[in-house]
Amino acid sequence: MTSRFELPRRGVLGLMGASLGLSLLPAPLRAQTAGVNTGRLHGLSIFGNLKYQPGFTQFDYVAPDAPKGGSLSQTPSNGAYNASLLSFDTLNGFILKGNAPPGLDYVFDTLMTRALDEEDAVYGLAAESVEIRDKGNRLIFHMREAARFHDGSKLTAEDAAFSLNLLKAQGHPLIALNLREMKEAKALDAATLSIVFTGNQTRDLAIYIAGGLPIFSKAWYTAHAFEETTLVPPLGSGPYKISEFKAGEFVTYERVPDYWARDLNVNIGQWNFGKLRFDFYRDRTAAFEAFASGQYRFREEFTSKTWATQYDFPAVKDGRVRLETLPDHTPSGAQGWFINTRREKFADPRVREALTLAFDFEWTNRNLFYGLYQRTVSFFENSPMRAEGLPSPDEMKLLEPWRSKLPEAVFGPAYSPPRTDGSGQDRKLLRRAMDLLDQAGWKIIDGIRKNAKGEALTVEFLGDDPILQRIEGPYIKNLKLLGITAQSRLVDSAQFQKRIKSYDFDLVVQRYSLGLTPGIEMRGYWGSEFARTDGSRNLSGIENPAIDALIEKVIAAPTRADQIVAARALDRVLRAGQYWIPQWYKASYALAFWDIFARPDTLPKYDRGVERCWWFDAARAKKLGIEG
Template identity: 55%
Template structure:
């Protein structure tokens, strides 16, 4: 088994950022007036750095001559907001209600588009340019007059204003929380709109706003935006909703006369005539469907399947390609998250004891073919952001005000998960766990750990995918040895999402994807204010002043070095809390696909690249017997 697999707010919004101070000329004061606007620029980045000039013809990592055509079909590789891996019942993927369909971001354009070979840069899409006030609190976007919705109606500043205000008021809580410091949107003309921000705003906010979908105000004038619906919406993006069957599949059709197809940010991308997502409630059933060519592309997240399952006729006949691409992005944190809102998890000794019962070394060897490394940090894969050695210098200065409220481990060598002897029953670690439980008030009695009132310590793992059953079952076996009664509660995807939204669980598994420039997403996952927000990604309910302070230090960093220092300080504090059981990671994408595609020789650094920059190869498809 590989990643538990979910993209969250850490990756959804955090890459879009802008420095609050110290930006280049565009953010400089004009004639000494901090409210005056600097010159118009073609892009934005967290610290003012842009790799591409204003007249760039296309991104370096695309094939500008890639042909159009064919179909790209896959199962969902990740999820965000209200989406599910296994089903959908609404085409509204920007609200809390329902299970949103995968791929809806293909339907809507944004003010600016991401460059996938830069850590946090955006370039003009709907917006031709942006000018920033000297105080960094106003962003004036000049829209392209040719921007159009799919019905031919013009996309104007009025649509931008309505969209951002609506998302703030009625959008998914993760979106609403991330843009709450948007004070107002001013329309200066049909193609000029200014976003006014609060002085408290985070570094992320301007580009978070620039990367949000823009909807048609006229379309929603007769429809409630926050309704769960299967009516295909009016968009402006490269694709529109095509055929679909609720909960089974959804197709997106390329818009042939897409208004922005020739813009530099779109050259060489969106090459398939159709993109299709297939949904399966069981991972193994989904793999059998791939073998039968029910869909054509699969990122393999199950190490057992990758090691032993690819011996079927399509592979033996060289019609299925297996490819491993490097993943150079931060993998973030994957593991099992304790719900600290529940009393039984509030004692850190209990959380540490539960960690000691997890035998990663045995699981990796026996269940995962040695394919993974142990996760130790929420910034795993980004060594410049991970705590190492004793705290000193700027890190120590950030932590020092909280010394009397933090354990000593925060200031010394950062804690790492225990390493077992790989036997599956490391007696030394299990004895340590039992000692910690006794110190926390749970003594052994008749094989169970019970408190003074005779109540046993019980834990329920909430799951919707049986793919993790062997791993959780082995974890449960270790917990049983130390007297903890644990069980798996398997629910369907809809009930799982409802319980997650309401924080109705003991322990859940999740992968928190990480941005290369962490920002607002960290507040959504680790801050006190997000702990009680329904549907938030603060799964553990973390609410600690020291965590809040480190997150704010990250958000206010004026340089990448300041950012890295603050991230290392946050990493120290989070590791000391033992709020989760860290799982595993790998630094590669393991891909399998029916040989009907080609792709650029070099993938962009910060994304998988498929299907965005791949294309249908008719000659290969004919040889492999694959039809579009």
């Protein structure tokens, strides 16, 4: 989801981006196979470039001889679908109901798996190879003979077909709706999976299916209801299985020693820890103190105040705990307070812009964040897809057909929230906000903003973490100066998740971390259909045909350059719509960890790589008197 200043990253698994077709082929094959079927391919990528050639031995960012064993314990920092970072009450992470722990993707293999040093490439895992047929409308996956579930039963094409059909019928809406253009998934035999598309599919659907969706055991899920929450550990086939857990407190994933795919080139040097444990804390202070005392060993820090002032405890001073800042080359995405436009009081964009003008980022960054952040302005922050200045001629070609349905601001310089004077109460911007509210029909009556019906303008900030309140407090004071009745509402994690899924909020903090090649996930964030679908990421309730059309332009762009143009045009429309109050970002990882770990010399460019590529260093641990 987001950073808690920043909010923890909650990317959606496998949502990389763009439209199925011949551009999935490695570049040398594209010209030779236009309009005809391909042979067996060892990998897929959206724009056709694969770094690793057939027969490669390992990824470049791993240490092939990394030792196995030891443990990595941490608090969660990212998740997908129904995952929660503060608690959990189910071990089913692929439906809407319940709150699951992060890490369930370690339990299940996929047909193919991502390379973390490429934008969107995937290579064979449970499927050894894939063929593209019928001009991209059919995929044939050839399954590996050795693939097994943890109980020793064989993983077949029938299990893969069953899984895809099950996820389309009963999976989380973010999965089910993305699979709607999958017409059919069936096993031609135990080793051959056929997937047929409708012809209206997006290019990245193949990548999403291949590299992002779990393969379930048909036998196990025939005996266990998939659509229900459960605390029964699922049967998987991946590098880890659930060994211990206590709902709401911790979950431990134990490495499977005879994991069937441990020696595949896509797994060499990876999944080195004997155990991966996630500890859950509802209180941020308690979580920090637990780390400082060694109750868990690895922490990604998301709070600037904590990073700047609290890492001075004895274990840091004597070197037992290391602090490192690593570059984050992935798009920072969009973080902010998202405004629920489903509510009539927020339907007018002038009201929403007034809310943005009342937030003083410069004061907040200096006084609360120690100057560690930059202002987020774009839905594609820290990315070439961020719109700048006036629209280019190519952007104008995409925007012009929608001129009558778009605000004029779209065709000027890309909207960015104005820089404040840093006083905490920028009078110029507050006066401008007052004018906008007046224009929108919200007048001051006895010191309170009211509409023609006599209804007061109120704003509730919904959250599940008290640390948000120190940022929202000064903001709320400014809103009250505008005559807006505002408050910060703190609820428990379960209630928070329930209200988010049903859009029962005014404003809520979220961070969207888009992929390097954005695609079908954008429908879930900003598409009209998802505005009416419970559990989607379209928190603002955006329903705009121009945005829908531009999303499809981004998805179907024939080249990366074309995709950048389309994304910039989309960014302009989203920003001009005033759907959020943008917050802040930092293009780096702030990591603190007890000095018992080692890692490869080359790190993956597009991921922290901690769980996959680091390992437990027994010699270092012995010096500190720490057991694995």
